[in-house]
Amino acid sequence: MLVKKVVLASRPGANNKPVPANFRLEETNLALDLQEEEVLVRTLYLSVDPYMRCRMNEDTGAEYLTPWQLCQCADGGGVGVVESSPDGGGVGVVESSPDGGGVGVVESSPDGGGVGVVESSPDGGGVGVVESSPDGGGVGVVESSRHDAFCRGDVVTSFNWPWQSHAAVTGSLLHKVDPSLVDGHLSYFLGAVGMTGLTALLGMREKGHVTQGANQTLVVSGAAGACGSIAGQIGRLDGCSRVVGICGSEEKCKTLVEVLAFTGAINYRRQDVAAALRDRCPDGVDVYFDNVGGSISDAVIAQMNDGGHVVLCGQISQYNKDVPYPPPLSQETQDNLSRKKILRERFMVLNYMNKAEAALAELGRLVTTGQVKVLETMEYGIENMGVAFCSMMEGGNLGKQIIKISD
Known part of the structure; x- marks a missing residue:
């Protein structure tokens, strides 16, 4: 064949x-x-x-x-x-x-x-x-x-x-x-009902420390991507009173608010992230689901409240650099974490596979009942694998980047 x-x-x-x-x-x-x-x-x-x-x-x-x-x-x-x-x-x-x-x-x-x-x-x-x-x-x-x-x-x-x-x-x-x-x-x-969804749901549940009725503010970077788009919705369903997403286009900002029911969104390519965070998060930030790292994460951590939680899920802004993982933090950011007693924890979904079966079943229910909306960007043809990969690395995807190979 x-x-x-x-x-x-x-x-x-x-x-x-x-x-x-x-x-x-x-x-x-x-x-x-x-x-x-x-x-x-x-x-x-x-x-x-x-x-x-x-x-x-x-x-x-x-x-x-x-x-x-x-x-x-x-x-x-x-x-x-x-x-x-x-x-x-x-x-x-x-x-x-x-x-x-x-x-x-x-x-x-x-x-x-x-x-x-x-x-x-x-x-x-x-x-x-x-x-x-x-x-x-x-x-x-x-x-x-x-x-x-x-x-x-x-x-x-x-x-x-x-x-x-x-x-x-x-x-x-x-x-x-x-x-x-x-x-x-x-x-x-x-x-949404695979490893990406598991990472979002279990990352929020195990490291986010969201409490119903606590009036917490959640910020998600890479919020219009495969994992971030699910994590923000889980945070909202689990009780965050304010969910703000950071992404790279006006279209993505509009989708986060109008489709995924985020409270607000920030276009890091056009806006001053620090200023926009002060506007969107007037009570500070309690939980940060970090998918990107770099200067965006520095800006978020600077506005976090005492005793906050950072879920270190990914660092896509650093993947084209020859640095260790997780990448080193600036001294200012390290000082903010220490002074405010913010807990920044690396999340590895592999460590929670005993909870995977139940979590996948829950994700299936949330998706099929419409409580969690799924975003996908579909490319067609195996010949376009490289194009799709590079586009995803540059933020060209809305939600999960998928390549359809056959019917």
């Missing part, structure tokens, strides 16, 4: 921005004689995420992230469909996985179906009880299988989904999902 794949053609360098030319589209022949335990999947959706920028470097700077290799197929979160499987049914448990994520549909199998639980993954997309894996997510269709857990037509996810139109994937890396959990919107398994 002739399939398309995307490989890492070159590294941008630790201090440079990535460009689409860092990726290359190739065609290759995929053998259909599956090995034992392999499943043939057709990719439906793939995910691109900020942490992937670290994987473009020879040294990712994080012990749980493996670098992409030059001239090798990139991977991450995906959703797909199982297209055939000659074996039976059962239950599979993935005990650990070093790479990405995804969802797929099993399209054929002469035997039974099954359920798998991913026991390990720190990033990416997909659904399951993931206990550790540093890569992405995707959605696809199982086309054939020699694994007894999957049948033709099953929708599956994986955190190691190769950037290919079709792929032979080890069955233990796949997790079967129920499309009804997302009302058939399979791409949601890569975002």
Whole structure:
């Protein structure tokens, strides 16, 4: 079978921005004689995420992230469909996985179906009880299988989904999902009802310290992105009286307020962030969900109240720089944290996977009942993976950046 794949053609360098030319589209022949335990999947959706920028470097700077290799197929979160499987049914448990994520549909199998639980993954997309894996997510269709857990037509996810139109994937890396959990919107398994949603919900619940009736103000940076857009809504539902989002365009500001019901929004490209914060947050800031770092975070922390909480989720403004993670803070910001006894905690979703199953079920309910709105930016065609990734890194996405590979 002739399939398309995307490989890492070159590294941008630790201090440079990535460009689409860092990726290359190739065609290759995929053998259909599956090995034992392999499943043939057709990719439906793939995910691109900020942490992937670290994987473009020879040294990712994080012990749980493996670098992409030059001239090798990139991977991450995906959703797909199982297209055939000659074996039976059962239950599979993935005990650990070093790479990405995804969802797929099993399209054929002469035997039974099954359920798998991913026991390990720190990033990416997909659904399951993931206990550790540093890569992405995707959605696809199982086309054939020699694994007894999957049948033709099953929708599956994986955190190691190769950037290919079709792929032979080890069955233990796949997790079967129920499309009804997302009302058939399979791409949601890569975002709001996947690892992105888990990060937002559990990050707010475990590190945000929101209390009903406490009249708290929440500020979210990267608020119109995949994680920030969910985190702000969770904060509002959990009791924050004021939710202010920081983003990079007037369109995004309007969406935060009119669609996601944020109290206010700040366009950091056009406004003085410090002045706008004083206006939008007259009582100061109690909780800060930080997705960007840098000068924006310095401005927010400067206006935080005593005993406030910073949820350190991401630092996308620093990912094109050769600095450690988390990046060093200015002396002024360190002094503010110390003087005001502000607790700034790094959030790692991997540390809370015992709560993932219940959290995913809650996210599914919140999304399907309309209490949480889902934002997506959809790109089309595997040939546009590099374009979509670079656009996302520059803030070109509204909500989760998804690439649709096939119907």
